[in-house]
Amino acid sequence: MIELPRKAKGERPSYFEDGTLDSMLSMLLALAGEVVVLRERLDSAERIIDGSGLLTDRIDAYRPSPEVAAKREALRAQFIDLVMRPVQQEYENLQEKAARQESYHKAIDLCISG
Structure with missing residues (x-):
């Protein structure tokens, strides 16, 4: 796994006049990135555990x-x-x-x- 630096060098780019909007955009993009990673990991787990698709069908039908x-x-x-x-x-x-x-x-x- 590639280790990325915790902080980027240089100033953070600004897209809006209001810094709050820039912060919200950063939060949204970070959250979207996490969702993509989780979806990929879940897809990998489902494919590894059950190549037939039965597990996915059971997951979709599950009611907690x-x-x-x-x-x-x-x-x-x-x-x-x-x-x-x-x-x-x-x-x-x-x-x-x-x-x-x-x-x-x-x-x-x-x-x-x-």
């Missing part, structure tokens, strides 16, 4: 039990939280900034009126 479905839902929610973490952090930062500005404006209004 309520317990398995609940576990998968928890894993899905965890994954979405992980992927969306940068967006959530930015949203929280904006809320904190708005709260500080509101507090500042209230203090100014009190000074002016009081």
Whole structure:
């Protein structure tokens, strides 16, 4: 397996005026790359395990039990939280900034009126 450097040399390319959009694009492309790798690995596993196609048919027909479905839902929610973490952090930062500005404006209004 080829080892790639953890960080690219040079500046990250910018495609949009808003750096947040560039970050979102990077996240989306990284996620898409992971999906492609997972699909290839799953395809390889299915071909190795069952060349006849019976396993694939069984996988397609499989219906998880309520317990398995609940576990998968928890894993899905965890994954979405992980992927969306940068967006959530930015949203929280904006809320904190708005709260500080509101507090500042209230203090100014009190000074002016009081």
